Amino acid sequence: MLLKLAWRGTLRNARDYLIYLITVSLSFALVYAFNTLVFSQEFRELNAWSENIVLMILLLSVLVVLILGWLVSYMTGFILSKRSRELGLYMLLGIKRSSIALLFLLENALLGGLALLLGLLIGTGIYQVLISATTYIFRLPYEIVLTFSPQALGYTLFYILGIYLFAALRNILKLRRIKIRDLLRQDGGEAAPKHRFRLRNLILFLFSIFLLIFGCVKFRDTCTLTNRAMGRDLVLSLSCLILGLYLFYANLSALIVRRLLRRVSFSYRKDRLLLLRGLSNRLNSMGTTLGTLSMLFMVILTSFQAGLEIKAVFDLQEMYTSPYDVVIYSPDTDFSAYRSYLEEELGVEARYVYPTYVSDSDALLRYFENLPLIRFNYNPGDVLLSVSDYNALRALKGLDPVELLPGHYILSTTENVPEALSDPLPDLSLRRETLAFQAVYTDPVLPSQMHVCIVPDACAKDYPVDYYTLVVHTQRETTDEDYLKICQAAEAFYGHDTASYSLYYGNVRIQGSVRSEGQTYLLMIVFALFYVGLVLVCSCAAILATRQMSDTVQRRYHYKILSYLGFSQRRVDRYLWRQLFIYFGVPLLIPLPLSIYASYCLHNIMRPYVTDAHVLTYAAITIGFFLFVYLIYLAATYIGCRKNIQEGWHPLD
Amino acid sequence: MAMLTIDQVEKYYGAKTALTKALDQISFSVEEGEFVGIMGASGSGKTTLLNCIATIDTVTAGHIYLDGTDITALKEFRLAGFRQKNLGFIFQDYNLLDTLTIGENIALAPLTQGVEPSKALKGTRHIALRLGIEDILSKFPYEVSGGQRQRCACARALIQRPRIVLADEPTGALDSRSARILLENFLDMNEHLGATILMVTHDVFSASYCRRILFLRDGRIFNELRRGDRSRSEFFHDILDVVTFLGGDLPNAP
Numbered sequence: 001m002l003l004k005l006a007w008r009g010t011l012r013n014a015r016d017y018l019i020y021l022i023t024v025s026l027s028f029a030l031v032y033a034f035n036t037l038v039f040s041q042e043f044r045e046l047n048a049w050s051e052n053i054v055l056m057i058l059l060l061s062v063l064v065v066l067i068l069g070w071l072v073s074y075m076t077g078f079i080l081s082k083r084s085r086e087l088g089l090y091m092l093l094g095i096k097r098s099s100i101a102l103l104f105l106l107e108n109a110l111l112g113g114l115a116l117l118l119g120l121l122i123g124t125g126i127y128q129v130l131i132s133a134t135t136y137i138f139r140l141p142y143e144i145v146l147t148f149s150p151q152a153l154g155y156t157l158f159y160i161l162g163i164y165l166f167a168a169l170r171n172i173l174k175l176r177r178i179k180i181r182d183l184l185r186q187d188g189g190e191a192a193p194k195h196r197f198r199l200r201n202l203i204l205f206l207f208s209i210f211l212l213i214f215g216c217v218k219f220r221d222t223c224t225l226t227n228r229a230m231g232r233d234l235v236l237s238l239s240c241l242i243l244g245l246y247l248f249y250a251n252l253s254a255l256i257v258r259r260l261l262r263r264v265s266f267s268y269r270k271d272r273l274l275l276l277r278g279l280s281n282r283l284n285s286m287g288t289t290l291g292t293l294s295m296l297f298m299v300i301l302t303s304f305q306a307g308l309e310i311k312a313v314f315d316l317q318e319m320y321t322s323p324y325d326v327v328i329y330s331p332d333t334d335f336s337a338y339r340s341y342l343e344e345e346l347g348v349e350a351r352y353v354y355p356t357y358v359s360d361s362d363a364l365l366r367y368f369e370n371l372p373l374i375r376f377n378y379n380p381g382d383v384l385l386s387v388s389d390y391n392a393l394r395a396l397k398g399l400d401p402v403e404l405l406p407g408h409y410i411l412s413t414t415e416n417v418p419e420a421l422s423d424p425l426p427d428l429s430l431r432r433e434t435l436a437f438q439a440v441y442t443d444p445v446l447p448s449q450m451h452v453c454i455v456p457d458a459c460a461k462d463y464p465v466d467y468y469t470l471v472v473h474t475q476r477e478t479t480d481e482d483y484l485k486i487c488q489a490a491e492a493f494y495g496h497d498t499a500s501y502s503l504y505y506g507n508v509r510i511q512g513s514v515r516s517e518g519q520t521y522l523l524m525i526v527f528a529l530f531y532v533g534l535v536l537v538c539s540c541a542a543i544l545a546t547r548q549m550s551d552t553v554q555r556r557y558h559y560k561i562l563s564y565l566g567f568s569q570r571r572v573d574r575y576l577w578r579q580l581f582i583y584f585g586v587p588l589l590i591p592l593p594l595s596i597y598a599s600y601c602l603h604n605i606m607r608p609y610v611t612d613a614h615v616l617t618y619a620a621i622t623i624g625f626f627l628f629v630y631l632i633y634l635a636a637t638y639i640g641c642r643k644n645i646q647e648g649w650h651p652l653d
Numbered sequence: 654m655a656m657l658t659i660d661q662v663e664k665y666y667g668a669k670t671a672l673t674k675a676l677d678q679i680s681f682s683v684e685e686g687e688f689v690g691i692m693g694a695s696g697s698g699k700t701t702l703l704n705c706i707a708t709i710d711t712v713t714a715g716h717i718y719l720d721g722t723d724i725t726a727l728k729e730f731r732l733a734g735f736r737q738k739n740l741g742f743i744f745q746d747y748n749l750l751d752t753l754t755i756g757e758n759i760a761l762a763p764l765t766q767g768v769e770p771s772k773a774l775k776g777t778r779h780i781a782l783r784l785g786i787e788d789i790l791s792k793f794p795y796e797v798s799g800g801q802r803q804r805c806a807c808a809r810a811l812i813q814r815p816r817i818v819l820a821d822e823p824t825g826a827l828d829s830r831s832a833r834i835l836l837e838n839f840l841d842m843n844e845h846l847g848a849t850i851l852m853v854t855h856d857v858f859s860a861s862y863c864r865r866i867l868f869l870r871d872g873r874i875f876n877e878l879r880r881g882d883r884s885r886s887e888f889f890h891d892i893l894d895v896v897t898f899l900g901g902d903l904p905n906a907p
Contacts, residue, residue: 264770264771264774265770265771268770268774273757273760273761274750274753274761277750277752277753278752280752281752555751557748561750562765563709563736564742564748565736565737568730568732568733568734
């Protein structure tokens with residue numbers, strides 16, 4: 001009998017909370033798909049860095065499980081409160097409390113099982129997408145193979161069991177304490193509205209605005225390269241922002257009542273009265289939840305934008321760190337240790353060796369000290385390169401030579417630097433003559449050099465050579481394995497001399513290795529954002545959607561009254577749409593602008609590496625992706641709510 | 654000419670094999686300013702009749718005329734506007750919006766019709782004064798008694814001076830004192846504001862406030878009682894006799 005009741009309850013829950021079921025299934029699918037990826041042989045053998053991704057995914061899975069634990073716990077608690085009257089009736093009929101707890105446990109287990117089954121099916125599909133994305137990024141061949149991983153299934157089951165046991169334990173404890181009278185009295189709906197205006201709420205609201213502004217200012221201070229108390233400022237700013245968000249949503253209704261509803265000429269027009277009162281009621285009943293949701297939204301949006309920015313850093317690194325297939329630094333012109341590997345294994349298409357000089361002038365060093373750029377030159381003086389070497393390197397990259405005017409110098413640097421230059425660049429006082437600034441070039445010609453002065457050959461040769469650089473264009477495309485092999489070859493050439501060991505490894509740049517590292521980071525960022533971000537957005541949107549749909553069922557009569565008062569079906573639909581738009585929009589009210597602001601602040605730290613041009617693009621991509629997922633939930637909620645209202649439209653109600 | 658005419662109205666539910674005749678060729682009319690009650694046991698078709706007049710439900714056959722307009726022939730998109738202009742509703746369970754204050758609930762009716770906020774506010778105060786609820790306008794429904802909530806529903810139904818007020822068991826959820834106050838309000842609205850009221854009830858005490866009672870049984874009009882010059886007490890006993898004959902509910906003595 002208990003099983004029959006549980007099965008019926010499960011079917012009803014699956015129907016009533018379809019959006020929740022789909023969200024949980026999708027999340028389980030992601031957990032299963034990522035775990036399958038982690039345990040697949042192809043992925044583990046991808047490159048030297050794939051162990052990092054495996055570790056990251058396992059850590060992210062723990063985070064996802066915590067998020068899902070929160071969602072499932074919240075939703076089972078919500079379902080329990082919705083069904084309290086029914087459970088109270090069972091108690092009244094003499095069914096033991098333990099049996100009722102078991103019934104509820106069974107229902108949840110069945111619902112979880114259903115979600116797991118769906119999750120495994122969808123997860124198998126998602127795995128194919130993930131592995132194809134991975135092979136695409138690493139430019140590997142890809143073929144569809146139906147994969148089943150017992151280890152991944154084991155992990156997924158372990159996670160799900162943990163999630164449901166935690167939620168079940170919480171609810172069983174709740175059920176054990178509750179009395180029949182309380183269960184029968186509860187209808188699971190929103191509490192009676194308490195929109196009384198209290199001065200205390202308005203003061204707290206204003207305080208929340210102060211906290212948010214203060215938190216923003218502190219966050220900006222945190223994100224400056226010169227800040228010596230970064231840790232303290234970060235803790236302070238985040239505390240202010242989190243507290244500010246909670247207080248904002250807990251007391252926002254006070255502002256609505258005070259500023260909007262009291263202005264009859266405003267609130268009594270169109271459907272504002274209904275919308276504002278509804279919103280005020282919603283804020284009163286779930287202000288804390290909205291605070292949590294908005295905080296999570298802010299975290300997702302900021303991390304997405306920061307993630308894209310970090311990706312840009314790696315792109316830049318790949319472009320400037322190793323613009324040639326092989327780059328080797330040496331204190332002299334003897335590169336014979338690497339020759340055999342270069343010629344036999346890689347094949348030399350073109351090569352060039354050039355010296356770099358350090359001058360006794362520090363004019364540029366001092367100039368750059370005052371700019372928000374990281375100091376890359378740790379020499380006592382400005383770094384020089386002769387214009388003939390520079391043009392030879394440009395020719396190697398297929399670029400036209402530059403024409404250096406007599407008595408001038410050119411600055412070669414990265415593409416983010418010119419926008420940071422405000423004052424005119426200083427003159428360069430060299431032994432032979434003083435050179436005036438001519439132009440800035442940002443073509444990726446010089447490996448690992450941030451600010452190099454291109455000077456006439458004679459001026460450069462007045463100074464001692466700091467080190468020599470060998471750049472090579474190889475016949476075969478390099479891979480990350482070449483890095484290790486070429487270093488080992490050099491090591492073998494000299495014998496195992498530990499003193500020069502670090503020299504071989506630290507002075508070699510292989511483009512294939514740098515690219516592979518970049519691809520790995522790209523994959524890590526994409527996976528992390530896709531995995532955690534999607535689960536988080538879906539979980540938050542599912543909570544909003546379920547609350548709203550359940551509220552529509554409970555307040556079906558609201559819409560019926562509006563129909564009696566002369567609302568046409570179209571007008572009711574429009575009112576419902578606006579209502580949902582506001583309910584879904586309010587939790588984004590602060591996170592959207594705040595995340596863009598936070599990204600701008602974080603960009604301050606990244607500024608030495610990346611240009612300002614893409615910050616808004618990253619924000620647009622992030623917000624676009626987020627809103628896309630969010631709008632799907634909004635549309636599904638609208639369709640669900642409309643159906644709920646129309647089902648309740650029967651004239652004999 | 655009658656204000657409301659019900660002409661040979663029929664309403665069937667279900668399939669051919671299990672057909673239920675909720676209304677079976679009902680005809681009657683209501684004059685302007687009348688206070689008419691409809692009585693009958695559960696399942697007799699009272700609420701179905703009210704829903705058909707309210708344009709919430711459609712008739713299977715027959716016609717309903719309000720001021721000469723056949724409302725059964727109105728197109729779907731005109732119905733909302735028709736209800737807005739001509740009908741006022743009062744329900745057993747008040748059906749107030751719990752998120753709005755009493756005053757806002759009353760003002761909602763004119764506001765949905767696009768009346769200026771200041772006018773709606775003035776109208777609300779006026780009708781609230783008339784019904785004795787002017788002190789609770791800023792309170793929420795959960796903060797006031799059932800009787801006060803029902804008077805708020807009354808005010809909402811009357812504020813726009815509809816052609817006819819349709820009341821479905823308005824005293825069903827009230828204690829006897831609140832029911833009496835509400836019915837006195839109905840009488841006042843009918844006699845002094847000239848409101849036409851059609852009230853569905855199975856309570857004899859409530860029915861005794863009407864000027865005319867129609868008795869329904871199995872979807873047909875079984876009997877009709879007019880109060881005429883009789884006192885309310887005498888009318889109450891006459892109604893009771895019919896109810897007893899019908900085997901209906903026990904009365905609530907006046």
